[in-house]
Amino acid sequence: MAGTIRIGHRGACGYAPENTLASFQRAIDMGCAWIELDVHYVDNELIVIHDARLDRTTNGKGKIYDLSLEEIQSYDAGEGQHIPTLTEVLDLVDRRVGVNIELKGLATAAPVDQLLTRYCAAGWRPEHFQVSSFNHDELANCDAKWHRGALFHKAVADYFEITSRLSAYSINLEKSLVTEKLVDKAHDHGLKVFVYTVNELDEIQRLIDLNVDGIITNYPDRVPDQSFE
Secondary structure, eight states: OOOOEEEEETTTTTTSOTTSHHHHHHHHHTTOSEEEEEEEEETTEEEEOSSSBSTTTSSOOSBGGGSOHHHHHTSOOSTTOOOOBHHHHHHHHTTSSEEEEEEOSTTOHHHHHHHHHHHHHTTOOGGGEEEEESOHHHHHTSOTTSEEEEEESSOOSOHHHHHHHTTOSEEEEEGGGOOHHHHHHHHHTTOEEEEEOOOSHHHHHHHHHTTOSEEEESOGGGSOOOOOO
16 A cells, blocks of 8 residues: 655644745655645735734734735745745645645635646646645535545544535544544545644554554654655
C-alpha cells in the first residue's frame, strides 16, 4: 500500500508564520507531498488566511472584508511576510507539491474554480488540487473535477451519506475522531483518510498504524518519509 503522506498544515507553521510564502516553502523543503491552506475571497481576490480578522496572525486589526487587498497586504504576517494571494502561492509551488485549498470564507467556490481552471490551462492538472471545507454546501458548489475533501470536526450520524452526496475523494477528520473501524469503513467506501492537526509523535505513529492516507501537521519533519504512489 502507499505510505502515509506528509501534508503541511498552513505550510510548515510550526516553523514559519502560518499561511505565508515562507511557510509553504519550508513545507516543500521538508518533503511534503501536499500543502494545506485557507482562502477567503476579498476585494475580487482569493487571499490565503485562516481567520476573517487580521488580529491573530498579523500586526493589523480588523475584519479582512472591510479592507482592500492593498491594505491587507500592507500588514506584517510575521517575520516580514505578507498575507499572500492564492495566485502567489501557486506560482511559488509551481507543481512541486499538491495543494489542498480549504474554502474558509463564503462564496469562495466559484473564484477557486475559475483560478484553478486557469492554472490547468497553463500546465497544472486537476489532480494537483484538492478543495476541502467544513461548509459542505459550499464544497458542493465546486467543480467535481477537483478532488473534494469533506472536513469534519465532530462525529456525525453518517459520514458516508455526506461524502457520497459530495462525490468526495477523501474524508478529512479531526484526529480524535479517528478509529480503526472508521478508517477501514472509509477505505471500503473508496475514500482517502486525511487527519488534522497532528503534531505529537505518538499520535502520528498511532495514525500511521491505522493506515490513514495523510497526516496534516504543523511539523512535517515529524511524519516519517514513506513511499507514495
